[in-house]
Amino acid sequence: MEKVAADLGAYVSYARNQLGYGKVVLCGWSGGGSLATFYQSQAEHPTITQTPAGDPYDLTAVNLPPADALMFVAAHIGRAHTLSEWIDPSVLDELDPDRRNPELDLYSGAVSTPYTAEFINKFRAAQSARIRSITDRVLERLSDLERRGTAEMERAFITHRTMADPRFLDPSLEPNGRKANWCYMGNPETANSGPVGLARFSMLRAWLSQWSPDHTNADALKAIPATSVPLLVVENEADDAVPPSHPQKVFEAAGAKDKQYVKIDGATHYYRDQPEHEAQAVSILDTWMKDRNL
Numbered sequence: 001m002e003k004v005a006a007d008l009g010a011y012v013s014y015a016r017n018q019l020g021y022g023k024v025v026l027c028g029w030s031g032g033g034s035l036a037t038f039y040q041s042q043a044e045h046p047t048i049t050q051t052p053a054g055d056p057y058d059l060t061a062v063n064l065p066p067a068d069a070l071m072f073v074a075a076h077i078g079r080a081h082t083l084s085e086w087i088d089p090s091v092l093d094e095l096d097p098d099r100r101n102p103e104l105d106l107y108s109g110a111v112s113t114p115y116t117a118e119f120i121n122k123f124r125a126a127q128s129a130r131i132r133s134i135t136d137r138v139l140e141r142l143s144d145l146e147r148r149g150t151a152e153m154e155r156a157f158i159t160h161r162t163m164a165d166p167r168f169l170d171p172s173l174e175p176n177g178r179k180a181n182w183c184y185m186g187n188p189e190t191a192n193s194g195p196v197g198l199a200r201f202s203m204l205r206a207w208l209s210q211w212s213p214d215h216t217n218a219d220a221l222k223a224i225p226a227t228s229v230p231l232l233v234v235e236n237e238a239d240d241a242v243p244p245s246h247p248q249k250v251f252e253a254a255g256a257k258d259k260q261y262v263k264i265d266g267a268t269h270y271y272r273d274q275p276e277h278e279a280q281a282v283s284i285l286d287t288w289m290k291d292r293n294l
Contacts, residue, residue: 002048002059005035005059005218006062009043009064009065012024012065012067016065023069023293024065025067025069025070025289025294026067026070027071028071028073028075029074030074030241030269031076033073033074034219035218037220037224037250038217038220039064040066040067040070040227041223041227043064043065043066044226044227045226046059048060051205052205052209052212052215052216052217053208053209055205066229068230069292070229070230070256071234071288073232074235075246075250076220077220077221077246077249077250078216079210079211079218080210080218081213081219082198083131083199083211083213084128084131085165085167087130087198087199088100088105088106088130088163089101089104089123089129090104090164091160094159094160097161097193104123104126106164106166106188107164113180114172120166131212131213134207135208135212135214135215141204154205155203156201157201159199159200159201159211160193160200161197162192162197163191163197165188167243168181168182168188169188174245176238177237178238178239183240183241184239184241185197199211221249225255227255228257230256231251231258231260232259232285233247233250233251233259233260234247234262234263235247236263236267236268236269236281237264237266238267238268239267240268248261264277264280264281264284267280
């Protein structure tokens with residue numbers, strides 16, 4: 001994510017210096033929201049000099065021109081936060097996803113909706129434990145590779161079953177206009193075991209930078225207080241990926257004096273088959289920028 005921030009800085013510089021744009025606005029949609037806020041915070045107050053894996057990567061020495069405004073559209077707090085709420089805690093063996101604890105398996109039929117507060121607390125604690133277990137192995141492997149002193153520096157790995165947020169199945173949890181037994185990728189049970197779920201493929205350093213809540217720098221809640229430019233937060237009221245608490249928390253934590261929160265009723269995460277909602281979103285963004293001479 002540190003390298004992505006540097007790449008984004010190159011694009012902002014190119015827009016200003018080569019294309020001649022007087023104003024640059026960062027629009028972070030979905031996963032782009034945490035990236036945009038991470039970038040802007042480092043552009044205004046650079047602090048990072050290494051990656052979470054300890055590799056030198058000095059953002060204080062990179063040209064990161066601040067943007068003139070931020071738009072946080074149907075966006076989550078960050079990849080690591082999202083994974084911590086979606087990962088399937090029923091998995092007992094990272095190498096064999098068929099070994100599972102049925103009492104924590106949302107798709108086993110052992111637990112029915114609506115979920116009790118006791119179950120949710122147990123489920124969330126088990127999700128955190130699984131992520132930290134993976135992170136411990138990542139750190140151990142990185143240390144092992146370093147101790148060997150060879151030219152081998154990285155390993156790739158698969159993380160099975162990462163699409164198991166109870167909110168997908170129980171619409172009474174953080175209620176909005178989404179439908180039950182559904183997520184932005186379709187049937188959540190299919191997505192959970194499929195080949196393209198969240199964080200399905202990773203590398204050691206990428207895990208620490210993107211997916212570990214204890215290590216990632218790309219955290220919108222940590223970044224947004226350090227930004228000062230105008231902020232627009234858009235919540236899609238029927239979002240089937242991002243829960244309403246994510247944009248709400250970012251808005252509350254924002255340090256900008258000029259900030260606005262807008263909700264689009266009935267809009268799903270990707271406006272799938274919703275051209276009227278998509279047009280409404282574009283109109284909101286366009287009007288907001290025009291009102292600020294952006």
